[in-house]
Amino acid sequence: MKLQHGTPSDIENASMQIIAQELAASSIRIHKENAAVVRRVIHATADFDYAFNLRFSDGAVLCGMKALMAHTPIITDTNMALAGISKPALGKLRCEAHCFMADSDIAASARANGTTRAAAAMEYAAANYPGAIYSIGNAPTALFKLADQIGAGLRPALVIAVPVGFVNVVEGKERIWRVCLSCGVPIIAAMGRKGGSTVAAAIANALLYAASEMQDPAARGWN
Amino acid sequence: MKLQHGTPSDIENASMQIIAQELAASSIRIHKENAAVVRRVIHATADFDYAFNLRFSDGAVLCGMKALMAHTPIITDTNMALAGISKPALGKLRCEAHCFMADSDIAASARANGTTRAAAAMEYAAANYPGAIYSIGNAPTALFKLADQIGAGLRPALVIAVPVGFVNVVEGKERIWRVCLSCGVPIIAAMGRKGGSTVAAAIANALLYAASEMQDPAARGWN
Numbered sequence: 151m152k153l154q155h156g157t158p159s160d161i162e163n164a165s166m167q168i169i170a171q172e173l174a175a176s177s178i179r180i181h182k183e184n185a186a187v188v189r190r191v192i193h194a195t196a197d198f199d200y201a202f203n204l205r206f207s208d209g210a211v212l213c214g215m216k217a218l219m220a221h222t223p224i225i226t227d228t229n230m231a232l233a234g235i236s237k238p239a240l241g242k243l244r245c246e247a248h249c250f251m252a253d254s255d256i257a258a259s260a261r262a263n264g265t266t267r268a269a270a271a272m273e274y275a276a277a278n279y280p281g282a283i284y285s286i287g288n289a290p291t292a293l294f295k296l297a298d299q300i301g302a303g304l305r306p307a308l309v310i311a312v313p314v315g316f317v318n319v320v321e322g323k324e325r326i327w328r329v330c331l332s333c334g335v336p337i338i339a340a341m342g343r344k345g346g347s348t349v350a351a352a353i354a355n356a357l358l359y360a361a362s363e364m365q366d367p368a369a370r371g372w373n
Numbered sequence: 374m375k376l377q378h379g380t381p382s383d384i385e386n387a388s389m390q391i392i393a394q395e396l397a398a399s400s401i402r403i404h405k406e407n408a409a410v411v412r413r414v415i416h417a418t419a420d421f422d423y424a425f426n427l428r429f430s431d432g433a434v435l436c437g438m439k440a441l442m443a444h445t446p447i448i449t450d451t452n453m454a455l456a457g458i459s460k461p462a463l464g465k466l467r468c469e470a471h472c473f474m475a476d477s478d479i480a481a482s483a484r485a486n487g488t489t490r491a492a493a494a495m496e497y498a499a500a501n502y503p504g505a506i507y508s509i510g511n512a513p514t515a516l517f518k519l520a521d522q523i524g525a526g527l528r529p530a531l532v533i534a535v536p537v538g539f540v541n542v543v544e545g546k547e548r549i550w551r552v553c554l555s556c557g558v559p560i561i562a563a564m565g566r567k568g569g570s571t572v573a574a575a576i577a578n579a580l581l582y583a584a585s586e587m588q589d590p591a592a593r594g595w596n
Contacts, residue, residue, distance in 0.1 A: 151540045158489055161513075165539040196537050196566035197420060233456040234570065266381055290384070314419050316388040317374045343419035347457065348571045 165193055173201060183211050187338065190356035194348050203340045205327065210308060211357065213336040217283055217307035218243050218361040224283045224354055225275045226347075227251060227268050227292040227313075231285060234351025239358035243365070247354070250274050268292040276304050283357075285310040287350025293322035297329040309337045310353050312345035319343060388416055396424060406434050410561065413579035417571050426563045428550065433531060434580065436559040440506055440530035441466050441584040447506045447577055448498045449570075450474060450491050450515040450536075454508060457574025462581035466588070470577070473497050491515040499527050506580075508533040510573025513545035520545075520552040532560045533576050535568035542566060 151168060169189050173180065178201045180188050191200045224240075224247040226232045232249040240247055250256050250271040260270035268289030275282065276299045284306050286292045290313050300306070311326045313319050323339050330337035340349055374391060392412050396403065401424045403411050414423045447463075447470040449455045455472040463470055473479050473494040483493035491512030498505065499522045507529050509515045513536050523529070534549045536542050546562050553560035561576055 152544050158491075158512075158514075161538070161540045168539040193539075194537065195418075195569060196539065196542075197422075199420075228456075230453055230456040230570070230574070233451075233453040268381075289381075291381075314417065315384070316391040316416075316419065317384045319419075321375050346418060346571050347453070348569050351453070 162193075169193060172198065176201075178202070181206070183209075186360050187211060187353055187356040190359075191340075191349055191352045194352035197344070199344060200340065200349070203342050203344055205339050205341050207331060207335075207337045210336040210338050211360070214283060214308040214338070214357040215361040215364060217281075218245055218357055219365055221245050222281065222283055222307045223248060223279055224285055225249070225279055226350060226354075227271065227286045228288045228347045228350075230347035231287045231350040231354075234347060235285075235354050236358060239355060239362060242362050243358060245358070248275070248279070265295075266291040269295040272296050272299065280304055281307055283308045283310065283354070285312075285350045285354050287312050287314070287345060287347040289313060290315065290318040290322035293326045294318075297322075297326045300326075300329050300333050300335055305333070306335055308357075309335055309339075310350055311337060311339040312349045312353065314344055314346035314349075316343060319345075385416070392416060395421065399424075401425070404429070406432075409583050410434060410576055410579040413582075414563075414572055414575045417575035420567070422567060423563065423572070426565050426567055428562050428564050430554060430558075430560045433559040433561050434583070437506060437531040437533075437561070437580040438584040438587060440504075441468055441580055442588055444468050445504065445506055445530045446471060446502055447508055448472070448502055449573060449577075450494065450509045451511045451570045451573075453570035454510045454573040454577075457570060458508075458577050459581060462578060462585060465585050466581060468581070471498070471502070488518075489514040492518040495519050495522065503527055504530055506531045506533065506577070508535075508573045508577050510535050510537070510568060510570040512536060513538065513541040516545035516549045517541075520549045523549075523552050523556050523558055528556070529558055531580075532558055532562075533573055534560060534562040535572045535576065537567055537569035537572075539566060542568070 169192050184206045221244045226249045229249050235247045251267050256270045260267045269291045272292045272295040311323050327339050392415050407429045444467045449472045452472050458470045474490050479493045483490045492514045495515045495518040534546050550562050
């Protein structure tokens, strides 16, 4: 589709309309509560597979929105996902996002404990931000560590489990899905191989936009 | 696939082997020179569509590698792509990467000229880094601006044209592909709707790793 003289916001609205139309024309049926997240992930990837791959525990989207309205921080496992989360949307809800992967303390702790930086970063985050939203788009080791922590009593507001990859990724997402369900922790996961920092950021942004809109219905976006 | 006790580097090697095997088992034939880029994009997305979508002008990969060995800077259109480019690999080749999108001067110039920040950032980059590698993963307006600049005489070392989206994106990629070909500017593009900051960073990283390896064959990675 070609749009002459469109602003970025015109382009985004037109894109979301195309996505909604193509989803409606297909046989895919998406729960109303989850539609904004699915649309935003497809917007970020142009990949309609996510209409099938994304799995939501009951009420996960609403839990995420409520947590953001209560200024819950978001923890990511990559600086790339952190860079992709909308700073104006975070500011509007007085939320913060953090990634500890590149901290020198984390690298030292990973070396000392013979673990990955991603796992060490999760350990640090679990100790310091136990009720945060965890948005994991890259490291399966972060998922395994988070699953262990949840098994041991950690209760994040929401887990976004969307690493991409070919090794340990499918297993990591299935493990954290089961652990979250059995412990009552809300979870949004991209089952299978696909995912990534783009997907982790897109899901966080969809929740931020929906929470902003719930707080201020005049600021209607594509949610 | 499950790998016990794998380091991130073991996991990456095993992933690249799986990708190479699945490509070999398919009917897809990829030019040897382009294989490392295709594999790394699939590694970053788990999406084998890129084996079809990625299009390379003749010698584009080698041009990119040579430019990086000559310390050519990389310009991105998002901080997300910038965050995804390997800092150790940049450092090894004494290259730099820049994104001007978030600069306050750029926002002011976009407002003053009634254009987008992406287009204003490209204008600034073209004036200050005319021979750079341009890696565009998000904004079709950046592609249109870059195509205009190339038409007017700009000669980047390489254009990586991989925005994702539903509006103006297919058109933008086709336009810059034609302009680059007619002006003799090397280009790697993801034709169609798919792409994104992840893809822009993955292509830049594949070139950085290949250039590092050419410079120092002992540092063999998956290229």
